[in-house]
Amino acid sequence: MLAQQIVNAISLGSVYALFALGFTLVFGILGVINLSHGGIFMLGAYAALLLISKFFLPFWIAIPVAMIFSGLVGLLIDVLILRRLRQRQASHLMPMIATIGAAILMTSLAQGLFGSEARRFPLEMFNDENLKLGNITIPLLQAGITTLSILLMLLMVWVLKRTRLGQALRAIAESPRAAALLGIPVERLFYLTSFIAAALGGTAGILIGLSFNAISPFMGQPMLHKGIAAIILGGLGDVRGAVLGGLFLGVAEVFAITFLSSEYRDALSFGLLFLMLLWRPQGLFGASATRSA
Amino acid sequence: MLTLDRVSCHFGGVTALDQVNLTVLEGQVFGLIGPNGAGKTTVFNLITGLFPPSEGQLTFQGQSLLGLASHHIATRGIARTFQNIRLFSEMTLIDNVIVGMHTHLNYLIWDAVLKTPRFRTSEREARAQAQQLLHRVGLGDSPLELAGNLSYGNQRKLEIARALAARPKLLLLDEPVAGMNATEKNTVMALIETLHQDQLTVFMIEHDMRFVMGLCDTVAVLNFGRIIAQGSPSAIQSNPAVIEAYLGQEDT
Amino acid sequence: MDWSSWWSTYSTLVLSIGVYGLMAISIYITLSCGLLSLANAAFMGIGSYVSAVATMQFELPFSLALLLGTLTPSVVALIIGVPVLRLSGVYLAMATLGFGEVVRVVALNLDITGGPLGLNGIPLLTEWWHVLLALILVLILLNALRHSKIGRAFEAIREDETAARLMGIATHHIKLLAFVLGAAIAGLAGGLNAHYTFTLSPGNFGFENAVDILTMAVLGGIQGLIGPLLGGAIITLLPELLRSLEEFRMAANGVILIAVVLFLPQGIWDPRRFRRWLKKRATHVDA
Numbered sequence: 001m002l003a004q005q006i007v008n009a010i011s012l013g014s015v016y017a018l019f020a021l022g023f024t025l026v027f028g029i030l031g032v033i034n035l036s037h038g039g040i041f042m043l044g045a046y047a048a049l050l051l052i053s054k055f056f057l058p059f060w061i062a063i064p065v066a067m068i069f070s071g072l073v074g075l076l077i078d079v080l081i082l083r084r085l086r087q088r089q090a091s092h093l094m095p096m097i098a099t100i101g102a103a104i105l106m107t108s109l110a111q112g113l114f115g116s117e118a119r120r121f122p123l124e125m126f127n128d129e130n131l132k133l134g135n136i137t138i139p140l141l142q143a144g145i146t147t148l149s150i151l152l153m154l155l156m157v158w159v160l161k162r163t164r165l166g167q168a169l170r171a172i173a174e175s176p177r178a179a180a181l182l183g184i185p186v187e188r189l190f191y192l193t194s195f196i197a198a199a200l201g202g203t204a205g206i207l208i209g210l211s212f213n214a215i216s217p218f219m220g221q222p223m224l225h226k227g228i229a230a231i232i233l234g235g236l237g238d239v240r241g242a243v244l245g246g247l248f249l250g251v252a253e254v255f256a257i258t259f260l261s262s263e264y265r266d267a268l269s270f271g272l273l274f275l276m277l278l279w280r281p282q283g284l285f286g287a288s289a290t291r292s293a
Numbered sequence: 294m295l296t297l298d299r300v301s302c303h304f305g306g307v308t309a310l311d312q313v314n315l316t317v318l319e320g321q322v323f324g325l326i327g328p329n330g331a332g333k334t335t336v337f338n339l340i341t342g343l344f345p346p347s348e349g350q351l352t353f354q355g356q357s358l359l360g361l362a363s364h365h366i367a368t369r370g371i372a373r374t375f376q377n378i379r380l381f382s383e384m385t386l387i388d389n390v391i392v393g394m395h396t397h398l399n400y401l402i403w404d405a406v407l408k409t410p411r412f413r414t415s416e417r418e419a420r421a422q423a424q425q426l427l428h429r430v431g432l433g434d435s436p437l438e439l440a441g442n443l444s445y446g447n448q449r450k451l452e453i454a455r456a457l458a459a460r461p462k463l464l465l466l467d468e469p470v471a472g473m474n475a476t477e478k479n480t481v482m483a484l485i486e487t488l489h490q491d492q493l494t495v496f497m498i499e500h501d502m503r504f505v506m507g508l509c510d511t512v513a514v515l516n517f518g519r520i521i522a523q524g525s526p527s528a529i530q531s532n533p534a535v536i537e538a539y540l541g542q543e544d545t
Numbered sequence: 546m547d548w549s550s551w552w553s554t555y556s557t558l559v560l561s562i563g564v565y566g567l568m569a570i571s572i573y574i575t576l577s578c579g580l581l582s583l584a585n586a587a588f589m590g591i592g593s594y595v596s597a598v599a600t601m602q603f604e605l606p607f608s609l610a611l612l613l614g615t616l617t618p619s620v621v622a623l624i625i626g627v628p629v630l631r632l633s634g635v636y637l638a639m640a641t642l643g644f645g646e647v648v649r650v651v652a653l654n655l656d657i658t659g660g661p662l663g664l665n666g667i668p669l670l671t672e673w674w675h676v677l678l679a680l681i682l683v684l685i686l687l688n689a690l691r692h693s694k695i696g697r698a699f700e701a702i703r704e705d706e707t708a709a710r711l712m713g714i715a716t717h718h719i720k721l722l723a724f725v726l727g728a729a730i731a732g733l734a735g736g737l738n739a740h741y742t743f744t745l746s747p748g749n750f751g752f753e754n755a756v757d758i759l760t761m762a763v764l765g766g767i768q769g770l771i772g773p774l775l776g777g778a779i780i781t782l783l784p785e786l787l788r789s790l791e792e793f794r795m796a797a798n799g800v801i802l803i804a805v806v807l808f809l810p811q812g813i814w815d816p817r818r819f820r821r822w823l824k825k826r827a828t829h830v831d832a
Binding site: 027033081084085088090092093094095096097098100101102103104105106107108109111112221225228229232236269270271273274277278 | 581628629632634635636638639640642643644646647650752753756759760763793794795796798799800801802803805806807810
Binding site for chain 2: 685686689690692693694695697698700701704705707708709710711712713714715716
């Protein structure tokens with residue numbers, strides 16, 4: 001029983017972590033809170049759903065295509081909105097409000113196009129195979145979801161730590177102006193960051209859609225809340241912190257449902273976040289509390 | 294009036310100030326000079342309580358400043374200007390100056406809401422005084438202009454007016470004539486002379502040697518966080534350690 | 546259409562314009578002090594529940610209920626303000642959003658607030674002149690503050706908090722004042738709101754509402770008191786005006802938010818822009 005819950009918690013937590021990773025990447029590198037990340041998450045799920053149920057694409061094609069689609073949505077938001085605000089050196093309030101607007105727009109479009117009720121993947125395509133480890137059963141689907149999100153996170157961490165691209169991104173996170181002086185194409189890497197972050201967010205949407213088998217226009221908002229909680233728990237802009245924050249949140253939620261009641265699940269993330277901000281506003285890994293972003 | 298006793302300040306591993314001793318006497322115009330990055334502004338930041346010193350003692354009029362919040366230090370009678378101008382650029386000139394008087398407007402919220410006589414007189418007087426101060430620094434013509442629209446030199450003058458509005462006992466000026474042309478420098482010089490005649494104690498950081506040597510009665514030289522010389526302007530100008538610090542600076 | 550039938554159709558809408566005008570002003574106060582606080586929807590919720598419970602369960606007079614609805618969120622703001630206002634920028638936004646979510650979930654799980662069903666059958670006590678009176682009083686109060694040392698301190702803190710502190714302004718007290726004042730006005734608006742909408746549920750005070758209120762202030766402009774009122778009226782009327790768009794109605798809200806940020810960053814009511822226009826026209830006439 002306990003072991004089964006731990007498996008569930010890790011599975012849920014790894015998807016949260018994937019979502020939070022994209023979210024924190026944008027904050028760390030572009031210095032803005034992109035509140036449309038939840039909307040992108042939702043559109044990613046719908047994109048995969050359409051590709052599979054309308055165009056009858058196999059899974060292994062539909063998921064990458066939906067990822068790229070989500071990435072393009074993120075890129076579009078950057079080019080149309082965030083870029084202009086960067087040029088104007090607008091205060092941090094402005095991108096937050098504009099991306100809230102983008103999120104409302106996406107939700108409303110999805111609602112108008114696909115209706116308000118939850119949609120499902122044609123899951124007959126999975127036979128209910130299970131992996132058995134001792135007396136823990138892991139549905140194959142759940143195992144796949146967890147593996148994919150962990151692989152993507154490892155890939156991102158590798159890119160950031162070990163490649164020249166990652167080095168350039170870290171330089172921008174430190175100071176965009178200094179990075180530009182070093183000849184790093186800052187603006188282009190901003191676009192790339194928005195693309196990657198949105199692709200990760202969209203992937204998280206696909207995976208959550210698969211694991212709960214319910215996709216609705218409103219799924220983005222609660223996820224955004226969890227993402228905010230996760231990255232603040234871990235420390236804004238910190239990749240390692242976002243991953244641990246997401247995992248922690250997944251674990252906390254699963255155990256809150258098991259041992260408390262499901263009503264408190266949604267309060268949990270924000271309750272934790274609220275306490276964390278009072279106790280240690282810089283998060284677990286954040287360096288400075290006074291950085292006013 | 295103001296003493297720094299063996300004050301040190303470390304940021305991470307870097308020592309910004311190392312065992313600094315300074316004494317500013319009442320009525321003095323005291324100058325602090327030194328090459329860029331010597332830690333001069335850090336001295337002002339410590340005095341005004343923006344961060345605490347790592348060790349040492351700061352006293353003002355015989356009382357320790359340690360552990361006091363910035364706004365309490367301001368209330369004790371220390372006002373300052375900033376090297377990188379920090380005006381309220383969206384506010385008018387006169388409002389900038391009146392903000393400087395904040396602690397002297399001692400009406401309560403209720404007075405403002407009910408527009409009591411106390412509120413009216415105190416606001417009226419504040420406005421008149423602010424206008425006078427603007428005149429004094431040579432900005433009396435357009436009190437309703439926005440501070441952000443002023444030229445660089447005039448912004449520095451406005452900062453001085455704002456600091457004076459707090460009726461300080463000690464005025465800290467951080468590079469008051471940086472970026473000014475010769476005429477502007479002369480007006481600021483004349484202004485500081487009148488302040489000196491009014492018995493205000495002035496402690497300034499400045500690079501312009503003619504300015505410092507012309508105004509200050511005591512000058513201290515800070516280099517790499519240490520005071521390397523202190524004395525009258527003429528003594529400082531002929532001090533070999535000072536000459537070396539400045540020559541060394543020019544080499545690099 | 547005669548007056549009484551017009552009023553019976555549109556009274557809720559008219560009262561909402563007033564109440565959301567108050568809400569926009571409540572967030573304007575914190576914004577004018579440089580604080581991006583998103584807690585006002587939650588303070589409105591607290592005010593609504595407290596005053597509704599006061600009239601329904603304790604049968605207190607409406608005036609006393611409104612007073613309680615104003616004071617309770619103020620006290621809550623005073624308590625959480627001390628730690629929360631150490632934060633700034635996005636950290637403050639996130640913390641206040643978190644607080645809002647906590648309030649919503651508490652309302653969802655308490656018996657006295659009716660749990661997820663909320664409260665039904667709240668007596669309809671709010672008259673149009675109550676809302677008008679509240680608006681006028683709040684405007685007089687804030688206008689007086691704006692032209693006093695308090696208002697100047699707000700503005701100074703928004704522009705440069707460090708410089709303000711070095712002018713002797715006790716910045717944390719002033720910020721706390723702005724936060725508590727915002728909470729009080731939001732609570733008052735909540736109390737008025739509860740007594741004409743008949744029902745209350747926790748969902749009314751969540752993230753969406755917090756965003757709506759922020760939108761009002763940003764759309765209207767925060768250069769003065771008129772902007773938020775205007776923004777409140779527009780956002781309240783918008784769903785009515787856009788009825789024909791049906792499902793896509795919310796999309797218009799999103800587009801407006803984006804457009805305002807991109808093209809009207811100072812909001813609709815921007816006295817400085819008006820002055821520039823006037824100047825331009827004057828020079829045209831001169832020439």
